[in-house]
Amino acid sequence: MSEETLISPEMAAAVGREYEWSTSYPIDASDIRRWAVAMYYPEQPPKLYWDEAYAKTTRWGGIVAPEEFNPFAWMRAEPPGNMGPEASRPWPELNLGIPCPDFKANIFAGLVVNHTGVRMRPGDVIKSAVNLAGYHEKKGRLGLMLFTTREDRWTNQKGELVRVSRSDLIRYL
């Protein structure tokens, strides 16, 4: 008797493939300021994120974005009109062109982000390349849970690596 699994042969064969590419609009100083206000609310955010004259006196030489800043929110420049996975379905099978397993619900499970030290600044354009890093399954209180790990690599317009993130999504029946 075969063991219960949500991972089809097509899904297993797709591990390691890149399946999503995006380019941000140029980062605006107002994007950074608004992000910082949201992150530090109800306190005032540090001047590094909104006062250019002050930021020039720091080791960063000007305004930089907080490391966790997302330049892809509110539409991407490429593909045109794309609102990103936050606005749609964060699982990869549709983009990979393979059948999606049946499931009832999905939840965010975890995220690891490595920042290289290359900061995002006003005017930067960030490219994202996402690959399917893996699938695994566990049995838990939700029953059989399918973990999907995606790896997202961001580079700037100079080709410098800005960050690498790995995120886990759980789907369950």
Next chain:
Amino acid sequence: MTNPYVPSVYIPPTGVVVPKLDPKTVKVGDEIPKLNRYGDYQLWNRYAAVNYEFAGHHMDDSVGHHEGFEAAIGMGPFIHALLHVLLREWVGEERGRVVKVGMQSRRPWIRGRTLSEGGKVTALREENGELIVSLEVWGDNDKGERLVIGEAEVALPA
């Protein structure tokens, strides 16, 4: 039972003056000052507005109920983003930087509960002219339940 209604004009007190990381005295076992955030729509909607994150269970108690929660729930990526704020307030955003933040979810952040994030130094090393400080990080609610666990690294010029 649902949480009591919280007026939208309510702004709770958060935090105190935060001591900064001192590379001369930092040691394994040191705890860093906590970051507290009251979970309500005032806070979450600001994050939704910059991250385009408008799932119903973050915006509406009834959707949270439908999905089995006591009320609306906070965004996991926002809890992760706030770990960056926690770390920067300690290292000093003008002199140091966040190198890594890893986080795993354990429980949802229910509306009306205060998230309290903290961290403890687990290792120190020098690498490429920087002092790298490794930490265990976490986030609890005001009932003492652990919502997230994780690990992080920050760097200062050595």
